[in-house]
Amino acid sequence: MLTHYKILAKEQYGFRNNYSTDKAIYHLTNNILKALDNNQLVGGIFCDLSKAFDYVNYDILLEKLEFYGVTGHAHKLLTSYLKNRYQRVVTRTNCSNTYYSEWDEVKRGVPQRFVLGSLIFLIYINDLPGSINHICLPTLFADDTNIICTQ
Numbered sequence: 718m719l720t721h722y723k724i725l726a727k728e729q730y731g732f733r734n735n736y737s738t739d740k741a742i743y744h745l746t747n748n749i750l751k752a753l754d755n756n757q758l759v760g761g762i763f764c765d766l767s768k769a770f771d772y773v774n775y776d777i778l779l780e781k782l783e784f785y786g787v788t789g790h791a792h793k794l795l796t797s798y799l800k801n802r803y804q805r806v807v808t809r810t811n812c813s814n815t816y817y818s819e820w821d822e823v824k825r826g827v828p829q830r831f832v833l834g835s836l837i838f839l840i841y842i843n844d845l846p847g848s849i850n851h852i853c854l855p856t857l858f859a860d861d862t863n864i865i866c867t868q
Contacts, residue, residue, distance in 0.1 A: 724785050725839055728846040731859030732835040738858060745856040745863050752867040762864040769860035770838055771826040775799050778827075778841050785840060798831075835859070 725733065730741035752759045779796055787795065806818040827834040827841075838859070845862070846855045854865040 724843065726843050726846040726857070728850070728855050729839055729843065729857045731857065731861075732839060741856055741858045745865065748854040748856070748865050748867075752865070755867075757867040760866045762862075762866075764862040764864070766860040766862065769842075770829065770834065773827045773838060773841050774825055778837065781840055781843070782837070785843075795837075798828075802828075 728744070730736040730738070730744070749759055749761075779792065779799070782795060783792060802823040803820045804823050805820045808816045810816075827838050831837075842857070842860070846857065849855055849864065852866065854867070856863045856865075
């Protein structure tokens with residue numbers, strides 16, 4: 718379907734073979750130390766995108782997948798898997814009563830137990846480093862993003 722090692726930004730360390738939190742921390746620390754060695758000012762922005770997997774917009778995601786070469790049957794399969802899904806909440810009380818919410822369509826979010834969910838999320842945010850790396854030095858680990866700016 719796709720060879721994600723060639724597609725994913727080199728600044729992304731999450732959910733990839735031969736990448737780790739240790740390597741992400743080294744990359745981040747190394748960028749800071751290089752700037753300090755060059756007598757530059759260093760500022761950092763540290764973001765943890767809360768519930769990031771739950772807010773993936775399907776239309777944007779499917780467009781990005783197509784951009785990266787996921788077309789034809791593979792694209793149709795992912796579209797049918799993501800769209801037109803429904804869910805409801807089931808609550809059980811101590812008294813053995815069970816309550817059900819109404820069924821509602823899931824309009825965004827990568828399914829949590831989906832085998833490709835992590836990779837699809839990485840593709841969804843893959844353009845972030847390229848859009849800021851001309852002014853800052855990003856380091857990503859899944860949905861955790863560290864941005865170092867120097868001057």
